[in-house]
């Protein structure tokens with residue numbers, strides 16, 4: 494498991510920006526599957542990024558667990574998805590063409 498970074502996130506309920514959380518970034522992983530017909534095929538997949546909320550919201554009083562759940566159920570944020578891809582690209586890890594097939 495990747496090491497978490499401690500970041501400050503926005504409360505999904507009231508927008509208060511000083512919620513402390515452990516952030517486990519999305520990482521690229523590979524899985525090799527073997528089949529008689531195709532030989533071994535390497536698949537890339539991205540793990541989900543994860544937040545572990547460490548503090549309650551001082552402003553609206555939501556508990557850390559509630560905030561965490563709201564983040565997990567989360568609203569899809571295309572801009573954030575894009576940022577993750579950009580970061581993986583910078584690390585030379587993101588290879589869109591090779592999602593399903595690699596010899």
Ligand SMILES: [Zn+2]
Nearest residue numbers: 504507550553
């Ligand atoms: Zn709040």
